Amino acid sequence: MFITSQFDSGNIEVVKAEDASDIRLRIRKDAESDFFQWFHFKLYSEAERAHRLTIEGVDTAAYPDGWKDYRAMASYDREHWFRVDTTFDGKNLIIEHTPEQETVFYAYFVPYSYERHLDLLQAAQQSSWVEQRVLGQTLDGRDMTLLQIGEPAEGKKKIWVTARQHPGESMAEWFIEGLLHRLLDEDDGVARLLLDKAVFYVVPNMNPDGSVRGHLRTNAKGVNLNREWQTPSMEKSPEVYLVREEMVRIGVDMYLDIHGDEAIPYNFVAGCEGNPSYDQRLQGLEGDFKQALLNATPEFQVTHGYELDAPGQANLTVAAANVGETFNCLSFTVEMPFKDNNDIANPATGWSDVRSQQFGYDTLAAVLAVADKLR
Structure with a gap:
């Protein structure tokens, strides 16, 4: 043994x-x-x-x-x-x-291997809608890869999705796999409508070094990337630095940062109510998105989650808060459980890779519901 x-x-x-x-x-x-x-x-x-x-x-x-x-x-x-x-x-x-x-x-949860990550990128590239771009390299020399999905044009919204800043939260890349499966389906009406209205910029794995190393929360230097968004650097957090520079170059109209939560056995989102620039428009957009996601899937709920930030007290080193403030846009952290969704418990598998994929797939319907209202 x-x-x-x-x-x-x-x-x-x-x-x-x-x-x-x-x-x-x-x-x-x-x-x-x-x-x-x-x-x-x-x-x-x-x-x-x-x-x-x-x-x-x-x-x-x-x-x-x-x-x-x-x-x-x-x-x-x-x-x-x-x-x-x-x-x-x-x-x-x-x-x-x-x-x-x-x-x-x-x-701890269903792993998402680096080989599968590479396969995901190459499979996506087979779509005529996709351009794969390497933004630079990580500290261990791995590629920071961005998928651009859709043809940029005047008036189209710019929707960003990043996942797995915390490498142990592997459900986040399973979510991305489900999202891409739907978004790249030429026969899916939600996908076709979305790509008429928007271009998606997707980073399936923000922390490939930590993922391969078997880390829970940090990159190769022991840095928590989701506390680096205010002052990222190529020396400590090139992953964030490279992605944020591209966001500044392109612009952001909506942002979803995909995560997993160790303790809370539900799917939920955390918004930007604590941002200095948070206003009635953003509050309305947040409400519309949450209601649309409730309509799209029974896996989502709004009862359980993190405590709301007081006005002006957001932590702007965190991705969703920083991007929401920088671009004055709808911005959420999306959290999935490591345990189970207690609203629809499954004793055999708990929350799983398959359910994470389906949640990513379903989330696109909620994105479509707010796409015309983003600006």
Whole structure:
């Protein structure tokens, strides 16, 4: 029996693994950072034998509340993922599972590999509507890639979507995959209408270095990119610097930044009510978008989410707030759960890659509902 995480987005440290009933593990921290919560590893062992895997010291993880009612994900083929029995004893995370096969992968959420990311970019490029552009390189030398979807023309809105500033929030790139699947479907009426009205600028992965390294929240330098939008730099946060420079060059009429939340078991959005320039027009747009998303999918709700910022008290280092303020536009952080959507719970899978894709697909209907009102 042994355990490995020597692969794309792998993260675990083995304390001991001699006895299937008492496997002890620890999560490796993000490089140059104290953040940790993402895990992803492979177990080689005996099929049909009960295993107890204890991940030690998770009470000091980035979001300890995230472990309450959380269940780990597992897969035999890395394509179909399911939940397994998991408990949090206040200090350790305990996974109890009897594998049906001799090898099994476990992860905090369904991984989205760098290879799949590259495949997504190339698949999108097959559409005549898509131009793929490299804005520059990350600290580890990976491409920062932008997909321009639609033909720019006078009067067309400029809609930006970024995902996975926090690399462990892999549901965000699954969301993008679903969004692109619909947006690039020539037979989809929502897509055709949207591309008549707007050009989309999509960054499927804002943090490829952190994604490959198995980080939860930071890039190769241990920097939280979603606190870099006021003063990004090529030395610390080239990912944000390059994307923000392109936003300034092109302009922004609407922005969605896609994330996952460790603790809250619902889908929700966070707006810009705390921005200095927030006004009645933006408030109305926010309300229209939320109502349209409620109409588009039962997976969305507005009861649960973050506390509202007081007027003028927004954190302008955060992407959605900064972009909303800079461009005086409709701007949201979109959050999905690591656990489940408790409004429509699915005990077998919880919130999943498939549901994330569908949420991205459905969100385009809400974008269409507000497209004509953006300016």
